[in-house]
Amino acid sequence: MDSTPCAPAKVLIVDDLEDARWVLSNLIQQAGLAPVAAASGEEALAHIRQEAPDVVLLDVCLPDMDGFEILTWAKARHKAMPVIMVTAFGKTHDAVRAIRAGAYDYVAKPFSNEDIVLTVRRALEEKVLKGQVRLNDASGHAGSLLDLMGRSAAIQRILREVGQVAATKFSVLVTGETGAGKELVARAIHAGSSRDAKPFVAVDCGAIPESLIESELFGHEKGAFTGAHHAKAGAFELAGDGTIFLDEIGNLPLAMQGKLLRVLEERKIHRIGSTDERDVDFRVVAATNLDLRAMMDQQAFRRDLYHRLAEFTILLPPLRERKEDLPFLVNRFIAEANGELSKQVGGLSSSAWGLIQRYDWPGNARELRNQLRRAVLLCDDAEEMIAPELLGMLDGRRSPSQCLEPDQAERRCPLNGGPPACPLLTPVALLAAGGSLPLKELVGPMTAQVECAILLQALELTKGNKAHAARLLRIDYKTIHSKLKAYEISSTRFGGIQAKLLDAES
Secondary structure: OOOOOOOOOEEEEEOOOHHHHHHHHHHHHHOOOEEEEEOOHHHHHHHHHHOOOOEEEEEOEOOOOEHHHHHHHHHHHOOOOOEEEEEEOOOHHHHHHHHHOOOOEEEEEOOOHHHHHHHHHHHHHHHHHHHHOOOOOOOOOOOHHHHHHOOOHHHHHHHHHHHHHHOOOOOEEEEOOOOOOHHHHHHHHHHOOOOOOOOEEEEEOOOOOOOOHHHHHHEEOOOOOOOOOOOEEOHHHHHOOOEEEEEOHHHOOHHHHHHHHHHHHHOEEOOEOOOOOEEOOOEEEEEEOOOHHHHHHOOOOOHHHHHHHOOEEEEOOOHHHOHHHHHHHHHHHHHHHHHHHOOOOOEEOHHHHHHHHHOOOOOHHHHHHHHHHHHHHHOOOOOOEEOHHHOOOEOOEOOOOOOOOHHHOOOOOOOOOOOOOOOOOOHHHHHHHHOOOOHHHHHHHHHHHHHHHHHHHHHHHOOOOHHHHHHHOOOOHHHHHHHHHHOOOOOHHHHHHHHHHHHHHO
């Protein structure tokens, strides 16, 4: 398969501190992007005039001019160019001002390296959406959803539906399995709406501890609770006439569902610790991988909230139902990994391609991307094609998301409809290996393998969030922590920086 890498995106880094420029330039370069550094506002303006960068990382405090002046000037000339503001920790007013002035996002110092790279990558994806998608009529033009997700009939149907609803004021509910691309669809809806120049604020309702979700959504005042050392604007305020994306809405606690419903109806919020009402104007797009109708029957999700959110519903089919997109996605992900890792892997060997086609991809496009990215990393510099043994390797162990040999492809995890699990040793094999063994010793290893497979699947579903996985499995946090330690499973491999942050909070 041909995977010709494209030129790396250019990231302009504007900071008067030499050490900060050096650190950020190295991070951006390691991510497979092209850093360009500027030490002053004037130097930054010159770079933007000569050749507009793909993304700008802009410090608020510069010696010759205010960062907000540069932001205003840049956005007036290059509307689609994402600008990420770098602010001092605790300066909530700077963050709110940046978002309302058109910044894509803001990052507080001291920042996390992974957070910076993740924010830049998301900004690049949104630029693709705004620059290429045309969603103004029901016929649907070829655009970035096709360029990001594939060109199958299913994706073209989704593109048409996005085109139909984007220009309206409808609330939209996007449903589909984990990793199917729900946030890409939400961003496309925002890009095709009249709010496209305003912020797109994403909130993962399943990744925020229950005690913090109200603060994340609605904000809080200084001293509102223990640890509230500074006032903080919530996601609804930060959205500022734009779009708020409520991902994994099915994980929102019932008590918060009622508060959210009231905000959706009244368009007013109260920060925690404040009696003042704040008017908010927003478009809401929600997403879930759960069956909300079944949850309503179980009284786990409010029926009135569902109907408020689902004025228009878009269903994303899983990757196993649109395998005609596999060649496109494989080429795209290998090209991205080549650029990020400075490699020239040419594609898949025929046997590796056979594994890709036979596998069901329970983690969808996200799992495919992770598998291929890891395979490109494991390829020697001299290798040109990905061999089958490079697919599915996680810390040297087999996992539920490993591509299996043809005779193992139908072996399933003992969860209904679950993905192929770690291959189990059968009792016959165990007896053959050990002669005669007590039943307890025969059952023990098999039980452990099943338990390990279920834990791995739960972590895949929750992106490495151990607290959420524990709730899904109806065990307490200490139990899942001890089991993960016993099986030497690291939750961070499923969710990157998000999982690390959640583990730190726990």
